[in-house]
Every structure is written in C-alpha cells, then in structure tokens.
Amino acid sequence: MDHVLELPRVPVVTWRREPETLAETIRAVASGDQDAFARLYADYVRLVHAIVLGRVPRRDVDDLVQDVFLTAYVRVRELRDPAAFGGWIAAIARNRATDYLRQSPRQEPLPEEVAGGDPIEAETLAVLDVVRKLPDAYRETLLMRLVEGMSGNEIAERTGLTPASVRVNLHRGMKLLRQRLGWTGHE
Amino acid sequence: MNDDYLWDASGPPDPDIQRLERLLGRLRSTRNAGEFRVKADAADLAVVRWTSARFLAPALAAAAAIVMMVGATWSTVRVASPPSTFSYWPVAAIEGRPRIGSTALAGSGRLAVGQTLVTDAVSRARVEVGTIGEVTVDPDSRVRLVSTRDGHHRFALASGTLRAVITAPPGQFVVETPSATAIDLGCAYTLHVDEDGSGLLRVTAGWVSLQLAARESFVPAGASARIDSALGPGTPRYDDEDREYQDAIDTFDFDEDPGRRASALRALLARTHSGDAVTLWHLLSRVGEPDRAAVADALADQVAIPAGVTRDQVLRLDRDALDAWWNALGLGDATWWRKWRLENW
Known part of the structure; x- marks a missing residue:
C-alpha cells in the first residue's frame, strides 16, 4: 500500500533545519527513510551542483548531479561518520565528474559552452570559463557563493570546512578571479 | 574593502561581486522542482532517479515500488515495499552512438526518467514509449524523458528532431519544447526544434494539439504549424498549399x-x-x-x-x-x- 507524504518546498538560501541533526537524517536515510533522503537532497543539491558545474559541460550537469545522489543513496550505509556527509558527497561529485571527463573523449574543453546571441549569456559563459580554470578550492567555493547563493557559513556547514578556510578560499579565489578577468577596480 | 559582502552579502555591496552574482546566478541549480524516483528490492536500494514532471507518478510496474519526489514545489513521496523495477524506456541505436546522459549507447540501453538522450550529427536512436508507440530521435537532437506512468508519457525536446508514432488513445504522449507543448491526439508526427526554440510540427496521421499558454493550434494530418520562439504555435496550414x-x-x-x-x-x-x-x-x-x-x-x-x-x-x-x-x-x-x-x- 502506498503512503503519500508531503515534502516542503526547498528553500532558496535557508539551509538550517531544526531540530533534526544531520546525523539523525543520515541514519534515517540509511534505514530507508525516503522523506529523510528528500531533505538531504534539498540541503546538499547546491553543493553538488556547484562542484559538478565547475568541471563538466552544462548540458550534462543535471544528469551527473542525479548520478551523484543515486550513488549517495545506494552507498549511504557505508558512511561511518554521518557528520562527514558533506565531504563524502562532495568527493562522490568530484569522482563522478572525473569519470565523466575520462569516459568522454570528445570533451575537448567543454565544447557545448557556446553562447547564443545573448550578450549576457556570452559574458556568463566567459566568466564561468575563467572560474573553471581556478584552483579547485577556489573554484568550488566561489561557485557555491556566486552561483548557488550560499553564504560563507553555509558553505562551511555543508562542506565540513572551517569557516576560516572558506573565508580564505573566497578571498583568495575572488582576488585571483578579479585578476584573471581584468577587474582590478574594486579590490 | 572588507569581505563582508563576499562572505554573506552583508556590508557595503561590492560591484564586481554583484556583477558576478547577476551573471553566474543564471546557472544556479534548477532541479529543485524535480522528483526523485527511488526503487529498491527487499534487501537493498537499487535505483534513484528524479523527474521534473508535474504529474506525480504512481508506481508503474509493481505495487511495491517506492516513488519519491523532491521538489522546490511541494512534492509527494510514495512509500511501499518491496520495490522491484525501475521505470525507463528502452532505447536502441539506429545509427552511430547516441548518448544517454554522459554514457555512449552501445546497441541498446535504457532511458530513465530524468535522463537525456543525445544524438550527434551521425547518430539516431529509437525509443519505445511504453506500450503505446515509438519515437525516432534524429541526428543532432536532445530529448529528455520527463515522466512516464500509465496514460501519461512526457518527453522534452530541447533541440533537434523527433518522429513519433503513437497508437494509444489521445492525450497520453506529450512533448515539451522551449516554445510550445505538443500533445498527441492519436497520431504520427514529426517535431523539429531549433536551438533558438523555433520549430516546425508536421502531422502525418491523426492530429496534434500544439500550445503555448493560451495560444493553441490543432494540427490535423497533412498539415503543419510553425513554432515561433517567442509567440509559440503558428497557424496550421496544409502541406500541399503553395x-x-x-x-x-x-x-x-x-x-x-x-x-x-x-x-x-x-x-x-x-x-x-x-x-x-x-x-x-x-x-x-x-x-x-x-x-x-x-x-x-x-x-x-x-x-x-x-x-x-x-x-x-x-x-x-x-x-x-x-x-x-x-x-x-x-x-x-x-x-x-x-x-x-x-x-x-
């Protein structure tokens, strides 16, 4: 017999969900709680999306994000420390993106990233291309902040990095990004 | 300048960061409205997929399926046990090597809900639409299986050409395009979409409803309708008109x-x-x-x-x-x- 449960709308930038802890959610997912997995997805989809977007062509980002959550769902019981979920699923995302690039011989550098006639889209893709060439730590952190709209604290909470590390990544990444874009007026 | 704005958008706005937010924010994840479809056997979880259909799917194959949907809109979770199979459409390569997601198709494969079938300039694929018909995906096309359940099958054609032959009662097969939605009313047709969202629908049997918001066109066999990227469906005309x-x-x-x-x-x-x-x-x-x-x-x-x-x-x-x-x-x-x-x- 089916049971129909309502799930809440995914918030845009609100991440904290009380009073359930991440560990409780992970344990619930591991025991097959679909509702808990839905909440986990809502909390971490932006982290995964940012990581994948920084590595693969946009056209395949959604499919790969899906694959990452598939893998996480199937393997969640292998996760020994629930508090490490963020780093764990981030690693899955990086590995999945790496596999994708390895298996796709014609990924000559992100071939689909060609803008149409929209000048804003062209600038977006040009900036994305520069961001993608930043070191991993800077790239991922900046994409979480600038694409996904996560705050520094949220990035730290989701990735498991310390707030200080996130702050350094944002600051240095932004400095490098300005340099590479030739935007030096506001540093 | 301090990093408060970079940290959490507090403090004095930084024009560069605001500009980057405007540009890159366009790329933000939009799959919140998607759905997860989760199925498992008695011992272990096997498959998770999402769809983005508005129609919530009852389990197709087994009453024991688990269907979970996650979304930016309110979603529904159906829980049961023990699930067994996973909804998909069989796909066969007709020419070349079409891709499903990031995986090249060797001979045949499965297109799951949420996945995208991509053909390049030298590949074509045939998709079996449940038991109601088939779709041929021509070269240089991108189609995604949005949802599939009894009586409701939905494709999204982002670009390229598909040819559908549907034998089911009307209304069971729907193709979304960037500028119009084609609803099968018992028919066979060819639907082409350019990269800019414009396109052409040509019906060879039955008729098709083509619509964008309140603008709709009924296209009978032997007729076509153009699709404008902004205005949607154009006025149908018979193909033998001069x-x-x-x-x-x-x-x-x-x-x-x-x-x-x-x-x-x-x-x-x-x-x-x-x-x-x-x-x-x-x-x-x-x-x-x-x-x-x-x-x-x-x-x-x-x-x-x-x-x-x-x-x-x-x-x-x-x-x-x-x-x-x-x-x-x-x-x-x-x-x-x-x-x-x-x-x-």
Missing part, C-alpha cells in the same frame, strides 16, 4: 510590422478555397475584431456555421461556438480535448 500561401501565413503569424500582417491577411482571405478551413478556423481568434467578420464569412463559405451557433457568438469568440464549428470540420472532437485538458493540465 509557397506563397504558406508565406502569407507566416507573415501574418510572426511579422512584427502591422502593415505586412494586414497585407498577408488580405492575401489569405483572397485565396481561400476548399481545404483552408483549418487555417481559417484558427485565424478567427488571431485576427483583430475588425477583420473577424471577413474571416468568419470565408470560413462559412467552406463549412457552414453549425446549427445552434450564431455568427455573433463566433465574432465574440465564444469558446463553445468555436469548438462546435471545429467539430463541424470533421477532423476531431474538440469537446474531448477540452475535457482532457481540464483534467490534465
């Missing part, structure tokens, strides 16, 4: 110049003859009020206004009156379509 006539329809539908549109309409009305009833019926609701009487008269020359319908009703664009006149064309029953849309849209 080029001049079809150009006039395109001008009337999509030209921005009122003078050229008016000239095109005059040309269309001057050339009406048997077989133009479909075009004229659509023009009734697309012309301005001053021209509507002339279009109604031209249509009445082809197919008499049905009993119980008055000319005034037609000129007021009374929906029941227009539907009755459509039914009189003998191409299909609009009443059924209205009911279906009311229940499903």
Whole structure:
C-alpha cells in the first residue's frame, strides 16, 4: 500500500533545519527513510551542483548531479561518520565528474559552452570559463557563493570546512578571479 | 574593502561581486522542482532517479515500488515495499552512438526518467514509449524523458528532431519544447526544434494539439504549424498549399510590422478555397475584431456555421461556438480535448 507524504518546498538560501541533526537524517536515510533522503537532497543539491558545474559541460550537469545522489543513496550505509556527509558527497561529485571527463573523449574543453546571441549569456559563459580554470578550492567555493547563493557559513556547514578556510578560499579565489578577468577596480 | 559582502552579502555591496552574482546566478541549480524516483528490492536500494514532471507518478510496474519526489514545489513521496523495477524506456541505436546522459549507447540501453538522450550529427536512436508507440530521435537532437506512468508519457525536446508514432488513445504522449507543448491526439508526427526554440510540427496521421499558454493550434494530418520562439504555435496550414500561401501565413503569424500582417491577411482571405478551413478556423481568434467578420464569412463559405451557433457568438469568440464549428470540420472532437485538458493540465 502506498503512503503519500508531503515534502516542503526547498528553500532558496535557508539551509538550517531544526531540530533534526544531520546525523539523525543520515541514519534515517540509511534505514530507508525516503522523506529523510528528500531533505538531504534539498540541503546538499547546491553543493553538488556547484562542484559538478565547475568541471563538466552544462548540458550534462543535471544528469551527473542525479548520478551523484543515486550513488549517495545506494552507498549511504557505508558512511561511518554521518557528520562527514558533506565531504563524502562532495568527493562522490568530484569522482563522478572525473569519470565523466575520462569516459568522454570528445570533451575537448567543454565544447557545448557556446553562447547564443545573448550578450549576457556570452559574458556568463566567459566568466564561468575563467572560474573553471581556478584552483579547485577556489573554484568550488566561489561557485557555491556566486552561483548557488550560499553564504560563507553555509558553505562551511555543508562542506565540513572551517569557516576560516572558506573565508580564505573566497578571498583568495575572488582576488585571483578579479585578476584573471581584468577587474582590478574594486579590490 | 572588507569581505563582508563576499562572505554573506552583508556590508557595503561590492560591484564586481554583484556583477558576478547577476551573471553566474543564471546557472544556479534548477532541479529543485524535480522528483526523485527511488526503487529498491527487499534487501537493498537499487535505483534513484528524479523527474521534473508535474504529474506525480504512481508506481508503474509493481505495487511495491517506492516513488519519491523532491521538489522546490511541494512534492509527494510514495512509500511501499518491496520495490522491484525501475521505470525507463528502452532505447536502441539506429545509427552511430547516441548518448544517454554522459554514457555512449552501445546497441541498446535504457532511458530513465530524468535522463537525456543525445544524438550527434551521425547518430539516431529509437525509443519505445511504453506500450503505446515509438519515437525516432534524429541526428543532432536532445530529448529528455520527463515522466512516464500509465496514460501519461512526457518527453522534452530541447533541440533537434523527433518522429513519433503513437497508437494509444489521445492525450497520453506529450512533448515539451522551449516554445510550445505538443500533445498527441492519436497520431504520427514529426517535431523539429531549433536551438533558438523555433520549430516546425508536421502531422502525418491523426492530429496534434500544439500550445503555448493560451495560444493553441490543432494540427490535423497533412498539415503543419510553425513554432515561433517567442509567440509559440503558428497557424496550421496544409502541406500541399503553395509557397506563397504558406508565406502569407507566416507573415501574418510572426511579422512584427502591422502593415505586412494586414497585407498577408488580405492575401489569405483572397485565396481561400476548399481545404483552408483549418487555417481559417484558427485565424478567427488571431485576427483583430475588425477583420473577424471577413474571416468568419470565408470560413462559412467552406463549412457552414453549425446549427445552434450564431455568427455573433463566433465574432465574440465564444469558446463553445468555436469548438462546435471545429467539430463541424470533421477532423476531431474538440469537446474531448477540452475535457482532457481540464483534467490534465
């Protein structure tokens, strides 16, 4: 017999969900709680999306994000420390993106990233291309902040990095990004 | 300058960061409205997929399936045990090596809900649409399986060409495009979409409803309708009409110049003859009020206004009156379509 449960709308930038802890959610997912997995997805989809977007062509980002959550769902019981979920699923995302690039011989550098006639889209893709060439730590952190709209604290909470590390990544990444874009007026 | 704005958008705005937010924010994850479909066997979880359909899916194969949907909109979770199979459409490569997601298709494969089938310039694929028909995906195309459940199968054609042959009752097979939605009303058709969202629907059997918001076109067998990237479906015309006539329809539908549109309409009305009833019926609701009487008269020359319908009703664009006149064309029953849309849209 089916049971129909309502799930809440995914918030845009609100991440904290009380009073359930991440560990409780992970344990619930591991025991097959679909509702808990839905909440986990809502909390971490932006982290995964940012990581994948920084590595693969946009056209395949959604499919790969899906694959990452598939893998996480199937393997969640292998996760020994629930508090490490963020780093764990981030690693899955990086590995999945790496596999994708390895298996796709014609990924000559992100071939689909060609803008149409929209000048804003062209600038977006040009900036994305520069961001993608930043070191991993800077790239991922900046994409979480600038694409996904996560705050520094949220990035730290989701990735498991310390707030200080996130702050350094944002600051240095932004400095490098300005340099590479030739935007030096506001540093 | 401190990093407060970079940290959490507090403090004095940084123009560079604001500019980056505007540009890169366009790339933000949009899959919140998607759904997860989760199925497992008794011992272990096996498959997770999402879909982005608005229609929530009851389990197709087994009452034991788990269907979970996660979304930015409210979603539904169906929980049962023990799930067994996973919803997908079989795909076969006809030529070349189409891709499903990031994986090249070798011979045959499965297109799961949420996955995208991509063909390059030298590949084609055939997709079995449940038990109701098949879709051939031509080269340079991108199609995604949005949802599939009993009586409701939904594709999204981002670009390229697909050819559908559907044998199910009307309304079961829907193809979304960037600029219109094609709803099968028992038919065979070819649907092409360019990268900019414009396209062409050509129907070879049955008829298809093509719509964008309130603008809809009923396209019968032997007819086509262009799709404009902004305006959506154009006015249907039979394929055996001459080029001049079809150009006039395109001008009337999509030209921005009122003078050229008016000239095109005059040309269309001057050339009406048997077989133009479909075009004229659509023009009734697309012309301005001053021209509507002339279009109604031209249509009445082809197919008499049905009993119980008055000319005034037609000129007021009374929906029941227009539907009755459509039914009189003998191409299909609009009443059924209205009911279906009311229940499903």
